Amino acid sequence: MSTKKRRGPAERAAHARWASRHRRLKAYGQWDPFMPAEPVRAHLRLLADLGMPRSGVEQALGLQPNALRHATAGTSGFGRGEKITKEVGQAVLAFWPKLEDFPDSASVDSTGTRRRVEALATVGWSRAVLAQRAGRSVQGFRNKLHLPRVSAALARDVARLYDELWDQRPEDHGVAPWRAERCRRQAQAAGFHGPLAWDDELIDNPSAVAQTDAQVSLLTQGENxxxxxxxxxxxxxxxxxxxxxxxxxxxxxxxxxxxxxxxxxxxxxxxxxxxxxxxxxxxxxGRTVPWRRAYVPQQPRDVVGAAA
Structure with missing residues (x-):
C-alpha cells in the first residue's frame, strides 16, 4: 500500500495556481525561478555579524534546517551554489531580525541595552535593582553593560524591564526614596537621556541620537x-x-x-x-499641548474577571 501523503484541498489549489503560472511564464519565455546567490550570501554575512546565525535565519523564515547551506557552504561534496530560488533568496534579502528573533546565546550590539538602562536610571531605577528584577547577579549585570556586545537573552531581559518600568516610580515598587533620588542625580550628572528622548524605532541604532527629529534612511514609496x-x-x-x-x-x-x-x-x-x-x-x-479630542470608549472587561 502506498504511503505517499495525499494533498489536501488547499495544497492542491496552491499547486494548481503555481502550475498555471509556471506554464504561462514558460510560454512567454519569462520563466526564471532562480537568482544569483552572492547577494544572499552577503546579506547572511551581515546578519552573522549582528549575531544571527544561518540556522536562526532558517528558523525565523520557516525554512527547513540547512535550506541555505547549498548557497553558503555547499553540500554533498559540491561547492556552494551560484544560484538560489527567487522565493527563498528574496525572503532572505527582505529579512532583518528583531531582538526576539535571535537565539538566547547570540551576541548582539549592546547600544540599545545600555541606552535602556541609562534611560531607566533617569527615572530612578539603579542597575542593582534592575539586575535583581532580571534574576541576574548585580556585578555580572554591571560588567556586561560595558561590553560592545551582549547576549540576546540579556538584551531581551533589559527590553522587557524597559517596557515595564519606563513610566513607573521606583518608590512605588519598594525602592527606598533616597536610593531612587541618588540614582536620578547620578544619571543627570552623567548626561543620560530619559525614555522620552528615545524613539523606539531608533534606540537600538548606534548612529541615532537622542531627541532628534532627523529622518533615517528607510524604504518609502513616494511622497505624502x-x-x-x-x-x-x-x-x-x-x-x-x-x-x-x-x-x-x-x-x-x-x-x-x-x-x-x-x-x-x-x-x-x-x-x-x-x-x-x-x-x-x-x-x-510653549505650544498647545495635544490631547485626545475624540471620545475613546473603555475596553470591555473580561466577563470572567468581572464576575469574579
Missing part, C-alpha cells in the same frame, strides 16, 4: 506617506511619516492605544512613549 496611509493606501512609512500618523491617530481618532499600536505595528508602550514625548516637547516649546 502619512496622508496616503491614513486614506487607506498601502505604503511603507518612514520614521517621520510614522510619527505623523501616530500623532494624528492619538489626537483625532477614537481608537484605543492598542489599536493605534496594531495599525502602526508598534507596541502599546512605544506608542504611549511617543505620545508623552510629543506632549512634553509641546510644553517645552
Amino acid at each position: 506617506l502619512a496622508t496616503r496611509f491614513l486614506l487607506g493606501e498601502s505604503v511603507i512609512l518612514d520614521a517621520a511619516a510614522r510619527h505623523e500618523v501616530l500623532l494624528h491617530l492619538m489626537e483625532w481618532a477614537d481608537l484605543p492605544v492598542q489599536q493605534v499600536a496594531e495599525r502602526l505595528e508598534m507596541t502599546e508602550a512605544a506608542v504611549s512613549r511617543a505620545w508623552e514625548r510629543e506632549k512634553a516637547k509641546a510644553r517645552n516649546d
